[in-house]
Amino acid sequence: MIEVKEIRKGFGDVEVLKGFSTTFQKGQTNLIIGQSGSGKTVFLKTMLGLHKPDSGQIIYDGTPYSNLDEEDQRDLREQIGMVFQGSALFDSMTVEENIAFPLKMFTKMKKSERIERANVVIDRVNLENANHKLPSEISGGMQKRVAIARAIVNNPKYLFCDEPNSGLDPNTATIIDNLIREITIEYDITTIINTHDMNSVMEIGDHIVYLQKGHLAWEGDKTQIFKTDNEDVTNFVYSSNLFKMVREAQLSKNSI
Numbered sequence: 644m645i646e647v648k649e650i651r652k653g654f655g656d657v658e659v660l661k662g663f664s665t666t667f668q669k670g671q672t673n674l675i676i677g678q679s680g681s682g683k684t685v686f687l688k689t690m691l692g693l694h695k696p697d698s699g700q701i702i703y704d705g706t707p708y709s710n711l712d713e714e715d716q717r718d719l720r721e722q723i724g725m726v727f728q729g730s731a732l733f734d735s736m737t738v739e740e741n742i743a744f745p746l747k748m749f750t751k752m753k754k755s756e757r758i759e760r761a762n763v764v765i766d767r768v769n770l771e772n773a774n775h776k777l778p779s780e781i782s783g784g785m786q787k788r789v790a791i792a793r794a795i796v797n798n799p800k801y802l803f804c805d806e807p808n809s810g811l812d813p814n815t816a817t818i819i820d821n822l823i824r825e826i827t828i829e830y831d832i833t834t835i836i837n838t839h840d841m842n843s844v845m846e847i848g849d850h851i852v853y854l855q856k857g858h859l860a861w862e863g864d865k866t867q868i869f870k871t872d873n874e875d876v877t878n879f880v881y882s883s884n885l886f887k888m889v890r891e892a893q894l895s896k897n898s899i
């Protein structure tokens with residue numbers, strides 16, 4: 644569980660996160676959504692410890708990040724798996740080497756142990772037969788699977804995903820979303836996903852936080868978001884043409 648208490652972060656005179664609180668439960672896919680520039684990335688980076696908040700606290704399973712000394716902060720960061728936008732794989736490493744990399748960085752495992760553990764997660768994300776391929780030799784969807792496998796190889800308690808669907812076709816995006824959700828439940832991870840994708844909201848939105856100009860303007864789940872009377876959230880939800888058409892069809896049906 645990650646608790647956010649009255650978090651504020653600014654750069655110079657500009658305050659980007661304007662003092663809000665929320666709680667991200669474990670075993671749930673927690674989504675952060677909002678218009679471009681609303682502060683989603685700054686929020687994610689602040690939770691990751693990459694930005695120091697001006698005030699407020701991020702509390703990881705009861706422990707405020709700001710109370711930790713440098714060594715404990717490092718230990719905590721090792722418990723965070725990260726899926727970067729665009730996968731960020733090492734081009735010159737095979738799938739297996741990419742996935743085993745965090746174990747080389749953060750553990751004292753022998754090479755044979757690292758390979759064994761890497762293959763457990765390779766099986767989990769259904770990447771069998773791709774072990775010795777390079778990222779350039781596999782599809783975008785498979786590259787995402789590698790990124791997810793690399794993020795969970797060290798058994799993280801927390802998983803942060805930045806736009807995990809970007810660049811994928813809708814079908815593959817849904818498969819990747821569901822893989823993240825299954826892993827979240829299976830390993831009881833606190834997962835936080837930064838996304839623009841309304842399909843993700845509908846598919847895996849267990850808890851959705853809507854940021855607007857640095858404020859937390861709304862939070863709820865994937866069914867509540869379609870019933871909210873918050874106009875900004877509704878505009879965001881229906882900003883895609885497809886959703887707009889579905890809504891208009893529903894409204895005209897209701898008026899008959």
Ligand SMILES: Nc1ncnc2c1ncn2[C@@H]1O[C@H](COP(=O)(O)OP(=O)(O)OP(=O)(O)O)[C@@H](O)[C@H]1O
Pocket residue numbers: 654659677678679680681682683684685686
């Ligand atoms: N390091 C920084 N220094 C100064 N301003 C910053 C910095 N990082 C972000 N900002 C500003 O904070 C605001 C929010 O940016 P952020 O990247 O969090 O938005 P976002 O919601 O993630 O947008 P997008 O959906 O386009 O990625 C923007 O106005 C941005 O210019």
